[in-house]
Amino acid sequence: MTAADFQSFGESVLGHNWKMCVGTGRLGLALQKEYLEHLEVVQRDIHFSYIRGHGLFSDDIGIYREVEIDGVKQPFYNFTYIDRIFDSFLDLGIRPFLELGFMPQDLASSNQTVFYWKGNVTPPADYDKWERLVKTTLGHFLERYGVNEVLKWPIEVWNEPNLVNFWSGANQVEYFRLYEVTAHAVKAVHGELQVGGPAICGGADEWIEAFLKFCSDRQVPVDFVSRHAYTSAPPTKKTFEYYYQDLAEPEDMLKQFSGVRDVIKRSPFPQLPLYITEYNTSYNPTNPIHDTVFNAAYVARILSEAGDYADAFSYWTFSDVFEESDVPKAQFHGGFGLIALHSIPKPTFHLFAFFNRLGNTVLYRDRTMLITRREDKSIVLIAWNLVWGKDKQYDLTIDVDLPVAWSDSFVLSESIDEHHGNAWAVWRQLGRPRFPSREDVSILNKAARPRVDTWREKTQVNCMHLRLILPKNGVKLVTVQQIHDETPTYAGLDDSLLVSYNEVEVDRLH
């Protein structure tokens, strides 16, 4: 990386697609205190714009019931819990990305459910009642939160209808019917509400083609296309506690994103935005990969490049307060969360927080690095070294000549790797306490912090040489800022008069 490289790269604006949205466990969990504490930490350090999860219409939130009054079954709408939840979200500066689903028991056409928490995944027994449910619910949101607010909430119809466990029979015709009824209902409430689908899981992009053709043919409103993406293979081993899988390379995920983008471009709606409403390495919440530094190093390139293809991509999920595979069975259990139980940040949390500190101007990008500049001219870069376990060579050495306009730089390096910012590893050392004591939690929190190094660097005119050595699965955030040295303003300063002093010993700290 030399000055010439920078010149040939040009400058661009850093997009925020990577932080547009984040996933959550069933919405009903958002009533919980620990859930909201995790979300507060995430919003403070990352600040996502939207949050998306399943279960808006599931029975635990209880929006829909049928009750018998004077011998007649009638719908009863209850917004007690969803109001509390959305109030909490908005108070934390994050907006709902609505996913309409799953089916309330009283409206379901059969008893098929998914997950420990039993989301009903069957079509409505009565499409008129479904339509009325959608309209009543959105109408309530408009009244409570105001039209200006709710017009900003994307509305996605159902979740992964191309899978048999999420939509009875993975019946495409039935899904298109659901979509059509729903999209019209949404627009009937307000013509500018944004509706989209088909929210499929990966590996079935022919569904998207068919979906967009259907919308075009039938003149059904569609404002965005949504799809999921995971890069994990079928399980190599599977127990009631664990689910192990092989993974494809990060490129695979980027290809998935660009593939859908191509499908859209060739469709009757070539301009539609693409929202990847779920992505992660593994799609299973008991795969320990999610707890590792490897996961952070893996996702780094996705955050760096996937915005080229997707208008939003939503990491699944922000918190281990999650119940798809029963109540979490241990402090670390392979959950999707950026934050583990007891508010302990995982490596991937730090990755996102690192990205959130980048400058707005991109100076350079490649497969292992992203270099940006802040408004105050300081350079902020992220570099990563993704290593599959059997590799012989662990360290990645990067030499770069950064374009700086000053002679003395202060360098702040924050790192995570197998030995730093890796609470999961310390938990293993502790003997994997399932239900850690407060003392254990305190240790894990200390161990979860990134390593911090600082030093000064003498700089050539317009160029500062930086050598970064990234250990296995290391991710580094490096900030290079101009030193405004005020030392000469201290009258009479003379460090050498200190009893214990050595001029050079603190050149590099930590």
Add this chain to the structure above:
Amino acid sequence: MTAADFQSFGESVLGHNWKMCVGTGRLGLALQKEYLEHLEVVQRDIHFSYIRGHGLFSDDIGIYREVEIDGVKQPFYNFTYIDRIFDSFLDLGIRPFLELGFMPQDLASSNQTVFYWKGNVTPPADYDKWERLVKTTLGHFLERYGVNEVLKWPIEVWNEPNLVNFWSGANQVEYFRLYEVTAHAVKAVHGELQVGGPAICGGADEWIEAFLKFCSDRQVPVDFVSRHAYTSAPPTKKTFEYYYQDLAEPEDMLKQFSGVRDVIKRSPFPQLPLYITEYNTSYNPTNPIHDTVFNAAYVARILSEAGDYADAFSYWTFSDVFEESDVPKAQFHGGFGLIALHSIPKPTFHLFAFFNRLGNTVLYRDRTMLITRREDKSIVLIAWNLVWGKDKQYDLTIDVDLPVAWSDSFVLSESIDEHHGNAWAVWRQLGRPRFPSREDVSILNKAARPRVDTWREKTQVNCMHLRLILPKNGVKLVTVQQIHDETPTYAGLDDSLLVSYNEVEVDRLH
């Protein structure tokens, strides 16, 4: 350090004399928000029992005024501020250690003042009025806080009367008069209130002899003896910003403490408690020594051993919110505080917080180490390596065989040294910003944290070998606890199925 060493040492109870009391800048500063934020941090991590500072009667708190009513000068007592201050202290779980002084302007016999904040250091113009001031003030405290509470507050008469800048002329006769009037006034308010003195600075223990003789001869109440201790020499250099000094070894301070104890033992009151109501390395709030790791390594032995001689010893002071030498002129300026401006902990803060985590049973102690056991049987030790700057050999290696009753240990090591937990050094790298930006403060806070290392250690029966390597001025807190290994309870666990895995690589973390 072998098992035999432990055996010969025996076991004893860890005293809390080191955390009985802490010093503060003038009490009027306790109205400030930043002051109270620092005190909250200190109480959370150290939890001192008492706080002592100057200026109870100084004009900024405004307890005493003389006003003219109908042509007659009359005292007016105003407890608005002191109530607010003591309410704050008690809310934070810390009690006042009262120091009766300095002189309110309206009661002063002349205009001599000390410090930037102009504490009047002259005897009362009218001893009757002084007596009334003491009685009214203590009476107010009894009424507001209740007798059970206030009987726990030691009451010290004046500050360093043996110095000309703290007591006009350092006049011993005058001080004894003040003490006599005051002690009787205190006991008149309540016979069980504890009163003491003479609060002298070091190097003048003949004052203590004379003081105790005076009390005995005149039958003046005295419930404790107080004295200060610093180990710094006159300045080698002195500017309006800095004050450099040579220091004596820590032994010197211990000798000062034991010296006073001997004086008491030989006195008419051999059983009186000894309160060292101030101590530190340098007595000057612009000596950068206070900001260094050296200072922590220096004070370590005092905390470890000084309780042998003094019933309380009070580090001067808890916070850099302090004004004796004008408003602090920079982020780091050599202030006494455990906490620097913007709530940044200094190395000596960590030393105290480390001590606060020791177990209650002392297993071993020497000049560089203190080993304790907690109730849950885990071993907690602190070791330090005090190094004068010109030394060639920096590292101290300690080998110790710890008595443990299990076979697998988890070891948590937290360290500060020249390269870790040293915010002052990072601040120097940053170019010593006088008034740091929020970004700078954020960097300093990250850099101020101790280094954390963790590992597992296989243990012999009844004995775990630990090798500690302490770099220059390093202080380490090491916790050794039994591993209750729950790994076998995880059904199907197989780390080797993770994509990126290496069994041995995380033996030692951070």
Add this chain to the structure above:
Amino acid sequence: MTAADFQSFGESVLGHNWKMCVGTGRLGLALQKEYLEHLEVVQRDIHFSYIRGHGLFSDDIGIYREVEIDGVKQPFYNFTYIDRIFDSFLDLGIRPFLELGFMPQDLASSNQTVFYWKGNVTPPADYDKWERLVKTTLGHFLERYGVNEVLKWPIEVWNEPNLVNFWSGANQVEYFRLYEVTAHAVKAVHGELQVGGPAICGGADEWIEAFLKFCSDRQVPVDFVSRHAYTSAPPTKKTFEYYYQDLAEPEDMLKQFSGVRDVIKRSPFPQLPLYITEYNTSYNPTNPIHDTVFNAAYVARILSEAGDYADAFSYWTFSDVFEESDVPKAQFHGGFGLIALHSIPKPTFHLFAFFNRLGNTVLYRDRTMLITRREDKSIVLIAWNLVWGKDKQYDLTIDVDLPVAWSDSFVLSESIDEHHGNAWAVWRQLGRPRFPSREDVSILNKAARPRVDTWREKTQVNCMHLRLILPKNGVKLVTVQQIHDETPTYAGLDDSLLVSYNEVEVDRLH
């Protein structure tokens, strides 16, 4: 009420039985933020010692699962949620009163459930596994919270086994079997753990006789007797939203308590403590009576007198965060809670908070009043005027000569009645908004505050006459304290020089 009345009454110590315990909805709700906010308010203003609720072993908390490992069904114990819940309780200064129940699905002998949230109420399919569940759970608590703590937690076996909907068949023989197995299991964990039952609902005290005889005959450990008490009749009307009932007089409840006490006295265990582990007016969470001022006036006498018979009596429940009859359907819905949704206090909350401000010495008590004295000699009384709706005469006038030792009194009166401190009534005025806006909530909170009146009263020597007029269903807390008039100390004070002034106009305020 004259001085003679006081004399004849004598003095006694105010017991705290009324605040020993409070009820809660299923324990799983304690994960929720709003639940914990309500509990924080309750603890701040009332400070109960214990909290008791159903569902410790129910599937939402997930302590017990059976999983297949290597082809064998095995129990799996998960304390993730219950640890979080009990940590929260202890942080708020309230201890668990354990109720062992209901049955985990995997251990149940059949599918019968109770409540919207589906608590399984069948006996264990395998008593050995139940015993192991009890032992493992209590063992975990001992390990996590320490023996000193857990020995303070009473352990009650099951809930209302005398009702068919809470225990399959209300089978007494089966319950005694459950109790016997459980009590022995508890004592096997630690011999000083306190176990008791039979936790029956009212109207079946022959169960208690039989239960105690059984324990005596079979030498089954029993440390306390527990029972519930409601004073409501079968419903006069019942819909999916409402449940209306007639009530018996408060005396009826006192008789229930004393009746059980008599049963115990005549039993083989005459000294056993009696814990009323649930009581309220109506036993239904959709009876609007719970939201009314009437309910507070009704419960007042229970708080005042029931401690004569019961060692603890536990109001059912502290919060409307409660789900037995589905998700709450409206802001006010007849829930049991002291606190309504959105943290709005109900009248009965104020009643408890009033009791919490009484002095420790009881001077007088009758059917409408309780008079106490604080340590500082001030008099604090509560009076109430319970009025059935058809009564013609609403106001109750009370004249009392309070024994005071001063001449000038400040009187603070805080009241709730149909027109004050009655958020439910304001909510009706607002048109009963089901899901109130934040603006509505703000109005309701303002309206929920008690009325405050203050005045001065000239006092005879040793006697202050007080006339209280209590409107319909009014409850008043009156504090009478000595005025220490400092007015003469204000030099030059002359209110008459104020532009707008009238000496007498503010004798009575509010």
Add this chain to the structure above:
Amino acid sequence: MTAADFQSFGESVLGHNWKMCVGTGRLGLALQKEYLEHLEVVQRDIHFSYIRGHGLFSDDIGIYREVEIDGVKQPFYNFTYIDRIFDSFLDLGIRPFLELGFMPQDLASSNQTVFYWKGNVTPPADYDKWERLVKTTLGHFLERYGVNEVLKWPIEVWNEPNLVNFWSGANQVEYFRLYEVTAHAVKAVHGELQVGGPAICGGADEWIEAFLKFCSDRQVPVDFVSRHAYTSAPPTKKTFEYYYQDLAEPEDMLKQFSGVRDVIKRSPFPQLPLYITEYNTSYNPTNPIHDTVFNAAYVARILSEAGDYADAFSYWTFSDVFEESDVPKAQFHGGFGLIALHSIPKPTFHLFAFFNRLGNTVLYRDRTMLITRREDKSIVLIAWNLVWGKDKQYDLTIDVDLPVAWSDSFVLSESIDEHHGNAWAVWRQLGRPRFPSREDVSILNKAARPRVDTWREKTQVNCMHLRLILPKNGVKLVTVQQIHDETPTYAGLDDSLLVSYNEVEVDRLH
């Protein structure tokens, strides 16, 4: 007030001039915790845009010192405290309105000071150094807070130079010199910074004429005109605790404002904004008038009308944390504050909070009332009844026909008057405790709340009749909103089935 009156009045937009700015005691007090707590309350309920106070350059904040280095006196600038203060302000959403003054001791030409806290009020000894101080300070603010932020801060030169106690000799020529030097210095730092003066107290508008002529003649920059306004006469009585005065009517203050506006219009700068940078009834911080309900009723008309003449007018001051006349000597002492010590709101605080809840559209205004409409169509009005003490007739009855577009209204009335929301009066009843106990503070806080009444009102089409009865010095905030009656949606609701029920009894609550 009939519909015709509304029609003839028309509609206008409610200006926010009344909440543009608020006064504060010396800026150094902003370091204090209690000060910041009061400001937080004020910002939550009123949300002023700017805060202005004296003492930016005074020695307690310590920006300017002269120190001797190598034998030469040099300026030393210290922004430690002012950074902390302005950080706090901006965190609370309030911006500094800079007042350049008073004179640092080291730059003063003589020793004349004002106030207990000794602000030096003399011209600079060296105008070059003053210029450098101004430039350095503003330059620092630009660097720390950014140009976009600081360009929004008005900069006023000095305070009340027309008074001998605020500017040596009240020398106009000297002030103009100071202004000229300062204004040029400000513009030299950034041409768009706004500078103004002359900050005179009332009764000397010829100074403003002369000032604007001077600026015009000498081409001195001036961006706004500032002036103060009080309506109190010289004291009728004066002691060390109290200062009693007669007052002019509120009209007098409005005339003062319009008078200055006329002066500006006739000046060479007819478009300049007018900032009344201080106003209140009495100019003395020991006049008890500030604590009264009368003061609120008096200021009401100012808030309602003064925006016609002044672009901002700044109530002097927000808090009794204030030290011009020594440390506050009692809980209530006649301080300027909206908030009394211990965070107790005064009646005038409620007045401001009431104004902050008005709608944005003014429907009607007269001498005792202001009627507005919110966006949601509800009507919000404030009415007041200012009564001088000797008046015979206290109550003011107002009948108004409000223009509403619905048939059922909910009315919320919040009131303060001599008997409600009057903590000062309760404090008098308590015997005026100087240093109230926590129990006293709790009573005062309860008593400080406005009275709340609610009722329903049947409405004619387009018109709701409202009769308001305002007691002496009463101020009422009345909100009239449409009832969206959801009562019919509650299936089976029948209040008459409640044991204690009376349909009509709760028509009017509180």
